[in-house]
Amino acid sequence: MFFNLVRRNSKRNRRENGLFFFSLLAAIVAFYIILSLPNQDIMGFLREMESGAVDRLLSLIPAFYAVTLFILFFLIYFASRYQLERRSHELGMYLMMGMRRTKLFTMLLAEDLWSSLVSIVVGIPVAILLSEVISLVTARAVGMGILGHQSAVSLSAIFWTIAGFVLIKLAAFLLLSGKFASKEIGALLSPTPEGAKRQRPAVLYRIALALGVLLLAAAYLLAISGEAWYSLAVMGITLAFGIAGTLLLFYGLRTVLGMLAQRQSGKSGLGVFTFRQLQENVIGQPLSLAVSSLLILAALCCFGYGASMTLYYGSNDTHTLDYTFQNSENPSELPEKLKSAGLEEYFASVFDMRIGQMRSESNDPAEAIHMDEMLELIEQQADSSARSDLLNAYSNIDNPYVISLSGYNQLLAAAGEPPITLNNNQAALYGYDSFTNREKAELINHVLSQEPEIVANGERLQLTGTIQTRNPVTDRAITLYFALIVPDETFDRLAEERYTHYWDATLSPGFVQENGRMQAIQQINHKLDATDIHYESYLQSMGRQLFYQVASSYLTLYLAVIFLIIANTVIGMQFLTQQRKTGRRYRTLVRLGSHYEAICLSANRQIRWFFALPIVVAAVGSVFGVRALFSGFLPPDLAENIPGLYRIAFVILFLLCVVEYGYMLVVTRASSKYILTRMEAGREE
Structure with missing residues (x-):
């Protein structure tokens, strides 16, 4: 009975919060791919040619792994808090029906472990398959041939993937579940208060918006001019301007959203309601939106730079000689x-x-x-x-x-x-x-x-x-x-x-x-x-080039995937959390005669705007960010090929926009399901 309850609750949580579940699967896949890098065929070849550089590259993997675990912990903590807040009334009812708090805590722990097990069972095979595909493509691209490829499953990568994933899931659970299990029954049964937002003079928001734009413009100028790479101090100033400008920009965006809401006055439909809801969402969490935008910016820059450099190295082969002998x-x-x-x-x-x-x-x-x-x-x-x-x-x-x-x-x-x-x-x-x-x-x-x-x-x-x-x-x-x-x-x-x-x-x-x-x-x-016979082969001459190709592709794409997962999951969770906190407003709209399709249309517009704000800011920044990376890291012989690299980067950025659209569809579907539960215009005691 208890096990069936745990299994049903876990299945329902995954179904109702598919965005978080698929984000965890993507994190597991990314973990395994980066941890299994030493077992890839290409690394075996590179060890023979550039053993020192390869060893330094592989020595960075534990650091990337640890930093990623640290960042993902906060994502899991935030998403898990959203899940528990959503189930607050349900948990209170369990206690009202006589369930002991220790059993409630055990039930939540069992649900979390079961969900983790399902994620691992699904994620690890996908990760192994995707790692093999990447290894095959890499082997084919660098001339190893498919026949030279050897399949390998890294047991150590599987172990550390599972260990790290379970560790951060368990840590987030212990911090949250104990907190919710110890709450009074009345606090669990009561809806989460929305919280009042302190309003400041409108001129302050306009100043913040203007100052944010100026700081971002200064950061972009320093980045693309190459000045940021001349010294650590200038680089620090550039990053400080960029971060501060993004924070101030989102802090002042409420002014723009207020103007858009005023322009909807007198029009039919829920236009004013849509922008007032959106304005309140931005007012309530400008910091998290700014951080999400910075993460998306980092992901776009990593994707654009890493993918374009990888494709360029693969297409710029001027190979002629295979061997040079000397006697x-x-x-x-x-x-x-x-x-x-x-x-x-x-x-x-x-x-x-x-x-x-x-x-x-x-x-x-x-x-x-x-x-x-x-x-x-x-x-x-x-x-x-x-x-x-x-x-x-x-x-x-x-x-x-x-x-x-x-x-x-x-x-x-x-x-x-x-x-x-x-x-x-x-x-x-x-x-x-x-x-x-x-x-x-x-x-x-x-x-x-x-x-x-x-x-x-x-x-x-x-x-x-x-x-x-x-x-x-x-x-x-x-x-x-x-x-x-x-x-x-x-x-x-x-x-x-x-x-x-x-x-x-x-x-x-x-x-x-x-x-x-x-x-x-x-x-x-x-x-x-x-x-x-003393000889030098093409492998020795291309070793450094292959090293840069592998380093730029695996590490930058790995970071990009992680940043993209975290940013989009946070944005989606924030919207869904805020939507549940303001759920009574949707029931009020039903009482006033609004139809399900009109309410869903309003919510969908909110979602598009809520995603678009950080994404557009990040996309504009990525144009300058990728150019800055080319200025700082591009070898001298590739400097003339920046237009071609830009074309590749823009293609990658377009594909990422498709991914962002997929995230919006997931959140839109979850929002529509929630609105459907609000369509009963009954009294709420």
């Missing part, structure tokens, strides 16, 4: 060593790449090259940051390099690009791709079109063509910010014996297609480890 003792023997090791069949091409330091007769590397004519042409261009950077870079070349033309042309052939044609007195300019962005490349190419002359170790060379940015080796540690691509005969004169002989290689397309690029390279790595 310092006898470079010419490298192809034979690969053949004797049985690896020749796995490669589509193997070619030599000579890179040398330009010698100088005075043995001073800074005197090896003079670029006076090119610097003069750059100075003649319009003033810009690109012009200043190039003048500074090309005026201080103290360690110039040269690259053999034959090797670089084979690199271009492997990339499917046309070769470079040079005479003995000509040279092509090479620049590191992360330094040479689009604006700089356009400026350099304009200068190169005039074929300026330079002096390299006493030889006059004419620069021609366009700047080349394709990395001649896979090792990202070898970053040539400046080099000359010269014919092989010129290379022999300029570098003499001061050069390094590399062998670049690309894998067979069939082998890559069969296994996936990452899986194929890993297999070849294991074979090469059994030889004495």
